[in-house]
Amino acid sequence: xxxxxxxxxxxxxxxxxxxxxxxxxxxxxxxxxxxxxxxxxxxxxxxxxxxxxxxxxxxxxxxxxxxxxxxxxxxxxxxxxxxxxxxxxxxxxxxxxxxxxxxxxxxxxxxxxxxxxxxxxxxxxxxxxxxxxxxxxxxxxxxxxxxxxxxxxxxxxxxxxxxxxxxxxxxxxxxxxxxxxxxxxxxxxxxxxxx
Amino acid sequence: xxxxxxxxxxxxxxxxxxxxxxxxxxxxxxxxxxxxxxxxxxxxxxxxxxxxxxxxxxxxxxxxxxxxxxxxxxxxxxxxxxxxxxxxxxxxxxxxxxxxxxxxxxxxxxxxxxxxxxxxxxxxxxxxxxxxxxxxxxxxxxxxxxxxxxxxxxxxxxxxxxxxxxxxxxxxxxxxxxxxxxxxxxxxxxxxxxxxxxxxxxxxxxxxxxxxxxxxxxxx
Numbered sequence: 001x002x003x004x005x006x007x008x009x010x011x012x013x014x015x016x017x018x019x020x021x022x023x024x025x026x027x028x029x030x031x032x033x034x035x036x037x038x039x040x041x042x043x044x045x046x047x048x049x050x051x052x053x054x055x056x057x058x059x060x061x062x063x064x065x066x067x068x069x070x071x072x073x074x075x076x077x078x079x080x081x082x083x084x085x086x087x088x089x090x091x092x093x094x095x096x097x098x099x100x101x102x103x104x105x106x107x108x109x110x111x112x113x114x115x116x117x118x119x120x121x122x123x124x125x126x127x128x129x130x131x132x133x134x135x136x137x138x139x140x141x142x143x144x145x146x147x148x149x150x151x152x153x154x155x156x157x158x159x160x161x162x163x164x165x166x167x168x169x170x171x172x173x174x175x176x177x178x179x180x181x182x183x184x185x186x187x188x189x190x191x192x193x194x195x
Numbered sequence: 196x197x198x199x200x201x202x203x204x205x206x207x208x209x210x211x212x213x214x215x216x217x218x219x220x221x222x223x224x225x226x227x228x229x230x231x232x233x234x235x236x237x238x239x240x241x242x243x244x245x246x247x248x249x250x251x252x253x254x255x256x257x258x259x260x261x262x263x264x265x266x267x268x269x270x271x272x273x274x275x276x277x278x279x280x281x282x283x284x285x286x287x288x289x290x291x292x293x294x295x296x297x298x299x300x301x302x303x304x305x306x307x308x309x310x311x312x313x314x315x316x317x318x319x320x321x322x323x324x325x326x327x328x329x330x331x332x333x334x335x336x337x338x339x340x341x342x343x344x345x346x347x348x349x350x351x352x353x354x355x356x357x358x359x360x361x362x363x364x365x366x367x368x369x370x371x372x373x374x375x376x377x378x379x380x381x382x383x384x385x386x387x388x389x390x391x392x393x394x395x396x397x398x399x400x401x402x403x404x405x406x407x408x409x410x411x412x413x414x415x
Contacts, residue, residue, distance in 0.1 A: 093306060126344050133343070137375035171351035177309050183348050184305040191299070191341045 006031040007050040007117055012041040012066065013082070014058045018103075022053065025106040026113060038066045045070065049077045051116050053100065053109075056083040064094055071095055074189055078116035078182065097182040119182045122170045126183075129163040132156060197409045202229065202396070207236035209383045209401060212322065212357035215350040217330075217378055219366040220387025224394055225414025226363045227251075227328055229385065232414075234324050234361055235263040243320025244272040245311045245358075249298040249332035252278075257291060271320055273311035277304055299336040301345050308349070312358065325353060327362035330377060331369065339373050346380045387411070 009030045013019040014037055023032045033049070035041035038061025045052070052070065056063040067079055080098040097119070100112050136156055174180045197205070210216055210233060218226035218233075234244060246256045253274040261267040269291045279297035293310065295303035308325070315323050333342045346362070353360045366374055366386070378384045384399040388408070395408040 133379045137372045140375045141371035171355045174352040175355045184301045187344050
């Protein structure tokens with residue numbers, strides 16, 4: 001994931017005219033990179049890429065193969081499949097985070113990217129919430145009265161309330177199957193990284 | 196002494212669609228029996244049961260529902276068997292049972308939970324209730340941080356879709372910090388402890404502070 005600056009979007013599309021059209025739709029908000037096929041995509045795929053728009057049908061390496069390399073390498077990015085075929089739950093099971101039906105309108109494409117980046121926000125908020133709850137759990141386990149009455153503990157509690165309220169607002173997004181599974185997938189990938 | 200039926204009622208009073216409940220206690224403390232008791236409390240023909248099991252055989256899960264629901268039909272329950280390798284070479288799969296590769300396969304569990312909910316709701320079982328046994332196994336396989344985030348995400352989705360969620364924890368095998376961390380996710384915490392002459396239970400998280408410890412009999 002890129003730290004600061006514009007989020008990076010990698011467009012993998014074999015038709016140059018289509019790729020250029022996508023770039024125009026996104027370049028005002030994002031740093032856009034293009035790859036003309038799967039092999040090139042894997043070369044251009046660094047840790048700084050946030051979102052990959054992956055054409056399903058390409059000569060050479062297919063979209064699904066590129067995806068499985070991305071997941072195997074443990075690159076923490078969101079991948080949307082761009083497909084002319086009506087997609088179903090299989091796409092979720094393949095490990096894609098979203099799909100875009102061809103040909104997308106500029107609004108659809110921008111919304112997909114925005115939505116995928118928002119899921120990263122949820123996992124960031126969840127990490128902050130975890131850190132705060134974990135601190136409180138540790139203090140509670142020590143069970144000293146002076147701790148629970150201290151000013152720091154009070155501040156921690158109000159921080160937890162704020163973080164929880166923020167997360168609860170995002171909970172509605174989890175009713176979307178793909179969003180829910182994207183979060184679970186990223187938890188698993190974090191777990192593997194730390195193991 | 197609070198008897199089993201009274202206890203079922205007391206706990207169920209605090210469980211609405213979307214509520215999450217942690218049931219923690221020692222092995223043989225009865226939290227699993229209580230989990231099934233509360234999952235099936237006040238069931239109607241529109242109630243459907245979803246159960247994620249990392250420990251119990253799927254057949255035992257189905258039986259536990261059958262014992263508590265008159266005219267029980269397997270079509271009103273879905274078991275996600277997440278015992279992984281421990282389920283033996285013949286992972287159980289049937290109309291009511293789906294298997295995932297391991298307790299640490301969170302995406303696999305998530306996919307089967309989504310499928311289970313949609314299968315039950317497709318059969319007009321709109322009041323879906325989710326049970327999980329046991330969180331202790333998840334903690335055994337995964338970092339407590341990952342378990343915390345997983346449970347937060349799962350209970351968040353359940354709350355947003357009016358599904359009550361009950362999960363068990365074998366409390367004494369974890370340190371207090373892990374127990375506190377996991378308990379913080381749930382709306383209600385039913386805690387069972389062993390004392391010299393049996394078991395006691397209290398309920399936390401109703402906004403009024405913990406109840407007093409109540410002696411309880413055999414919860415099965």
